[in-house]
Each structure stands twice: as structure tokens, then as C-alpha cells.
Amino acid sequence: MASNAIPSATKFAIFGTAGLAFCGVLVETSMNVTFPTLMHQFSASLNAVQWVTTAYLLAVAATMAVTAFIQGRFHPRTIIGIGGTAFLVGGVLCALAPSLLVLLCGRIIQAVGTGFAMPLVFSLIMHQVPFAQQGRFTGTAGMLIALAPSLGPTYGGLMTQLFSWHLIFWLTLPIGLISWWVAAKHLTTTGDTHRQRFPIGQFLVIVAALGLATLAVNNAGSAGFAAPGFYGLFLAACVALGLFIWLANRSAAPLLQLSIFKQAAFSKALLLYFLIQFVQIGLTFLLPNFAQLVLGKNAMISGLMLLAGSLTSAVLSPVAGKTMDHRGVRLPLRLGAGCLLLTMCLFVFVANHLSVPLIIGLFILFQMGFSFMFNNLLTFGLQQLPRPQLGDGNAAFNTLQQYAGSLGTAIMAALLAIGGQLRPASSAVAQTQLGTQLALGLGLVVMVLVVAVTFTIRDKQRVAEGA
Numbered sequence: 001m002a003s004n005a006i007p008s009a010t011k012f013a014i015f016g017t018a019g020l021a022f023c024g025v026l027v028e029t030s031m032n033v034t035f036p037t038l039m040h041q042f043s044a045s046l047n048a049v050q051w052v053t054t055a056y057l058l059a060v061a062a063t064m065a066v067t068a069f070i071q072g073r074f075h076p077r078t079i080i081g082i083g084g085t086a087f088l089v090g091g092v093l094c095a096l097a098p099s100l101l102v103l104l105c106g107r108i109i110q111a112v113g114t115g116f117a118m119p120l121v122f123s124l125i126m127h128q129v130p131f132a133q134q135g136r137f138t139g140t141a142g143m144l145i146a147l148a149p150s151l152g153p154t155y156g157g158l159m160t161q162l163f164s165w166h167l168i169f170w171l172t173l174p175i176g177l178i179s180w181w182v183a184a185k186h187l188t189t190t191g192d193t194h195r196q197r198f199p200i201g202q203f204l205v206i207v208a209a210l211g212l213a214t215l216a217v218n219n220a221g222s223a224g225f226a227a228p229g230f231y232g233l234f235l236a237a238c239v240a241l242g243l244f245i246w247l248a249n250r251s252a253a254p255l256l257q258l259s260i261f262k263q264a265a266f267s268k269a270l271l272l273y274f275l276i277q278f279v280q281i282g283l284t285f286l287l288p289n290f291a292q293l294v295l296g297k298n299a300m301i302s303g304l305m306l307l308a309g310s311l312t313s314a315v316l317s318p319v320a321g322k323t324m325d326h327r328g329v330r331l332p333l334r335l336g337a338g339c340l341l342l343t344m345c346l347f348v349f350v351a352n353h354l355s356v357p358l359i360i361g362l363f364i365l366f367q368m369g370f371s372f373m374f375n376n377l378l379t380f381g382l383q384q385l386p387r388p389q390l391g392d393g394n395a396a397f398n399t400l401q402q403y404a405g406s407l408g409t410a411i412m413a414a415l416l417a418i419g420g421q422l423r424p425a426s427s428a429v430a431q432t433q434l435g436t437q438l439a440l441g442l443g444l445v446v447m448v449l450v451v452a453v454t455f456t457i458r459d460k461q462r463v464a465e466g467a
Contacts, residue, residue: 010128012186017080017121018141019179020087022148023172024114027091028056029152031107032285033303034165042100049100054406056107058214061402062207063115067395068256069198070116071123077187083116084180088173095169113176118145119398126382126390138321138379147314149284153303161300202255205244210403212237217410225414257392260385266393268453269381272333272373274400275450276340279443280370282408286439287359289416293432295356305356309363316371321379323372328459329380332372337447337454339369344444351437373454380457415439 031052038049070079090110097103125137159167216233225231248254261267288302297305323332343366350358378397385393419435420428 006129006133009186009188010124013076013183013188014121014124014128014137014141015144016179016181016183016186017117017124018144020080020084020176020183021114021118021121021145023176023179024060024087024110024117025145025148026152026155027094027110027168027172028053028114029149030156030159030168031056031165033153033156034160034168037160037165038100038103042103044100051104052100052107053409054214054218055104056111057402057406058207058211059108059111060115061210061399061406062203063112064119064395064398064402065206065210066198066203066255067115067119067123067398068391069196071119071391071394073196075187076120076124077184079116079120080180080183080187083113083120084176084184085113086110086116087113087176087180091169091173091176095166095173097166115398115402119394121145122378122382122398123391123394126394127387133325138375144314147311149310151307153288154300154307157300157303196253199247199251199253199255202244202247202251205240205247206255209237209240209244210406212240214406214410217407217414220414220418225418256395257389260389260392260396263384265457266381266384268457269377269384270396270400272450272453273377273381273397274404275446276370276373276377277401277404278408278411279340279344279446280366280374280408281405282412282439282443283363283366285409286412286416286436287363290354290432290436291356291359294429294436295354297356301356305359306363308360309367312364313367313371313374316368317375320372320376324376324379329376330457330459332376333380333454333457336369336372336376337451339372340366341444341447341451343369344440344447347440348437348444351440352433354436411442412439415442 035049035052038044038052042049074082086109090106090108090113093106093109094103095106097106121141122138125141129137156165156168159165159171212233216230216237219227219229219233244255245258248256248258284306287306291297291302291305320332320336343362346362346365347354350362381397382390382393415438416432416435419433419438420431423431423434426434
């Protein structure tokens with residue numbers, strides 16, 4: 001865009017789409033505190049109920065994997081129409097669900113809505129906002145979406161404890177519908193689309209790779225990482241991933257253009273994005289469980305414990321985006337990475353002495369670092385690609401964001417279970433403490449890698465701006 005003036009319609013379209021994505025993420029994080037209630041109501045095991053979240057995250061990741069195809073094949077108004085319809089239909093099914101199976105079906109349908117809406121937010125920013133303002137817009141839109149996991153556990157706990165878990169869906173439906181209407185009203189249908197056959201084979205094998213890897217990690221929690229249930233499924237996931245790469249490289253119209261990974265700066269940004277999301281989502285699972293199983297706190301306190309940190313991240317996201325716009329990407333990334341490394345060092349150092357106030361303070365510090373990196377990595381990474389590949393880059397970022405959450409939760413849960421296997425004669429509190437130490441140690445190792453990669457990144461303008 002030659003002018004820095006951004007039409008009001010573009011702003012409304014971006015934030016209406018972000019509002020629909022917000023609703024999807026809000027429901028996702030709200031449901032995490034309803035598991036005991038769902039187990040009792042549907043007479044189901046924890047492993048069965050966990051699929052309410054696991055299946056949702058996998059479905060979102062699978063939907064986002066086809067982002068490049070969808071955005072190249074359909075106009076934005078059509079995309080938001082499908083996303084809004086899926087959110088509405090899935091939400092009504094969940095709100096009326098008489099069984100766990102119906103609830104799972106509703107969650108998977110809603111996942112399609114989130115999977116369509118969230119990538120569209122950042123696609124609109126990269127295509128319709130001037131280069132010099134993309135960091136600010138990504139940070140502000142990211143702030144709106146980031147409010148969802150901040151409010152989700154508290155919102156879900158209040159609805160479940162005071163009323164019914166069904167209200168989690170009923171109360172978000174009007175917000176989603178209004179956001180859908182605002183986005184659809186202001187989205188334009190200009191731009192070229194390309195008719196092409198959907199690469200169903202590539203889609204099936206990448207979904208198989210994602211699903212098998214998640215199942216492998218889930219099995220590791222009960223059988224251990226040396227069990228065939230882990231490494232057998234993990235090897236199968238690797239085979240499926242290899243088959244996807246082979247098919248994509250041979251296809252004239254691949255589901256994802258793998259050439260984007262030849263751009264080193266893009267690949268580094270994507271790796272960092274995945275790693276910090278992996279640890280952040282892992283902590284949001286680990287810390288509330290520690291508070292309940294070791295400190296003896298209830299679910300409400302455990303959810304509220306993370307609220308201050310999540311709100312801090314949401315508030316700082318626009319500031320971080322403006323910092324990138326004015327000072328380049330290196331400053332916010334290095335500040336953020338240093339803050340994350342310091343936090344994980346402190347977590348490991350005080351792992352045996354954690355308390356609710358200490359967890360609140362450390363999580364605020366972690367989220368400060370997270371906010372300076374997360375959305376800026378997305379913006380910077382996409383700026384390294386020529387315009388025809390923005391859809392592929394957007395698909396890669398959004399798919400790995402969701403999958404990092406799924407893997408982060410699964411691996412942290414597996415490490416907690418391994419703590420019990422290493423100390424079978426100890427109390428549940430001692431087992432959880434050991435598992436927590438293992439998980440925090442893994443987080444520290446990941447952050448050392450994050451810092452090392454961060455210091456190899458240099459400021460760079462988008463290549464082929466007009467391509």
C-alpha cells in the first residue's frame with residue numbers, strides 16, 4: 001500500500017475477525033476446568049474427557065494446515081462465512097449436548113470456525129496494512145485474542161460452579177455472532193482466487209502425522225517413553241510426515257509450499273514461535289495442577305493464579321508491536337528471550353518452594369517476555385516471504401501455534417506421570433513435585449535454545465514487497 005492511511009473498513013474487518021477468533025479460544029480454555037464435572041455427568045474417564053480439548057486442538061491445527069489453499073481458493077467474505085457458521089452450529093451442538101460424543105462433535109465443528117478465523121486476522125494485516133504499521137496491528141489484534149486464555153479459566157470456572165457448563169457456549173454465541181456480522185459487513189471480495197483441486201492425500205497424511213505424534217506422547221504418560229506405545233506411534237508419525245514432504249515436493253499444487261523453509265530468517269522465527277508457545281501452554285497446564293495437587297488449592301484459585309500474567313501479556317502486546325515498528329525486531333526479541341530465560345531459571349531454582357504468590361510473580365515475568373516475542377515473531381517471519389507465499393507462511397505459523405499447545409500439554413502431563421513412576425512408593429504430593437521439577441527443567445532447556453537462536457536473528461525488510 002502506498003499510503004499509510006488505513007480505511008475504517010479494514011480496521012473493522014480485522015477486529016471483527018479477531019473477535020470471532022477470541023470466542024473460539026475463550027471456549028477452548030474455559031473447558032479445561034470443566035473436566036471433573038463432565039466426567040461425573042457423562043460417567044466418563046479423564047482420558048475420554050480430555051479429548052474435548054485434545055480433539056479440538058488437533059482439529060484446529062488440521063484446519064489451519066489448509067489455510068494457504070483456502071485463502072487462495074476463496075474470498076475473505078466466504079472464509080469468514082464458513083468460519084462463523086461452523087462456530088454457530090458447533091456452539092449450539094455443544095450447548096445442547098446430551099452426551100460426550102455430541103459434545104466432541106460440536107467441539108470439532110467449532111474448531112473449524114477458529115481455524116478459519118484466526119489465520120484470516122493476520123492475513124488481512126499482512127495484505128492490507130502498511131509495512132511500517134504491521135507490528136502495531138498484529139500486537140493489538142494479538143492482544144484481543146490473548147485476552148481469551150487470560151479470561152477462559154476464570155470464566156469457565158464461574159459458569160460451571162455457579163450455573164452450568166452449558167452457559168459457557170450460550171454466552172459466547174452472541175459475541176461470536178456480532179463479531180461475524182462486523183467482519184462480514186466490512187470484508188471486501190476483491191482479489192484473485194485460483195480454482196484448484198484440493199490435495200486430499202497430502203491433507204490426510206499431515207493430519208495423520210499430527211494425530212499419531214499426539215497419541216504417542218499421551219501413551220508415554222502411562223507406559224513411559226521406552227514403551228512401544230510411544231516409539232511405535234512416534235515412528236509412524238515420522239513416516240507420515242516424510243510421506244507428506246514427498247507428496248508436497250512432487251505436487252504442482254502442494255498443500256503447503258515447502259520452499260518457504262529455505263528462507264532462514266522465516267524458519268528461525270517459526271522455530272522460536274513454536275518453542276515459546278510450547279513452554280507457555282505447558283506452564284498453563286503444569287502450574288494449576290501443581291497448585292491443586294501439591295498446594296491443595298481449588299480449581300477457581302488455580303485458574304485465577306494465572307490471570308495477572310496473562311493480562312500483562314495482553315496489555316504489553318501492542319507496546320511490543322510498536323517497539324518492533326520503531327526499533328526493529330532484535331530489541332524486543334532479545335529483551336523477551338532474556339526475560340523468559342531468567343524466569344525459567346528462577347522456576348527451576350525455587351521448584352521445591354513454590355507458593356501461589358511466587359507462581360503469580362514468576363508467571364507475570366514469563367508473560368512479559370512472552371509478549372515481546374510472540375506476535376513480533378509472527379510479523380517478522382511473514383515479512384521475510386514474498387507476497388505469493390504469505391498464505392503458506394501464515395498456515396505454518398498458525399498450525400504450529402495450535403500444535404505447540406497440544407504437544408506442550410501432552411508432554412507436561414507425561415512428565416508429571418513419570419514423576420510418579422520414578423517414585424512409586426512416595427506420596428502423590430512428592431510424585432507431583434518431582435514431575436514438576438522435570439517439566440520445569442525441560443522448559444529451561446528449551447529457553448536456552450530460544451536465547452541461542454534469538455541472537456542469530458537480524459533485522460530484515462520483507463523480500464519482494466510487491467511480488
